[in-house]
Amino acid sequence: xxxxxxxDRLAAQHAAGRLTDAEFETAxxxxxxxxxxxxxxxxxxxxxxxxxRWIGGVCGGLxxxxxxxxxxxxxxxxxxxxxxxxxxxxxxxxxxxxxxxxGTTITTH
Numbered sequence: 001x002x003x004x005x006x007x008d009r010l011a012a013q014h015a016a017g018r019l020t021d022a023e024f025e026t027a028x029x030x031x032x033x034x035x036x037x038x039x040x041x042x043x044x045x046x047x048x049x050x051x052x053r054w055i056g057g058v059c060g061g062l063x064x065x066x067x068x069x070x071x072x073x074x075x076x077x078x079x080x081x082x083x084x085x086x087x088x089x090x091x092x093x094x095x096x097x098x099x100x101x102x103g104t105t106i107t108t109h
Contacts, residue, residue: 056095
């Protein structure tokens with residue numbers, strides 16, 4: 001999806017009354033502030049969090065990468081462990097293979 005498509009979608013939601021003026025302006029500013037993603041940059045920038053962690057920092061790292069609150073990832077992992085039984089394996093793999101953030105800025109070229 002391009003920035004123009006995102007702006008058209010936001011304008012349609014605003015015109016339909018699903019977004020207030022303030023919500024529309026905030027969302028529009030967020031879309032315009034985005035830089036085009038380079039292939040591989042998002043995955044390569046995944047790091048386990050040092051500050052937002054309960055166990056291994058995986059959920060905090062995913063939250064930082066996606067912009068979603070970390071409690072949502074914690075809830076998803078917990079529900080997948082309890083109800084489906086498979087959530088523990090992806091969490092452990094991410095804990096093992098995703099490096100912990102080191103406090104330096106990650107740059108990609």
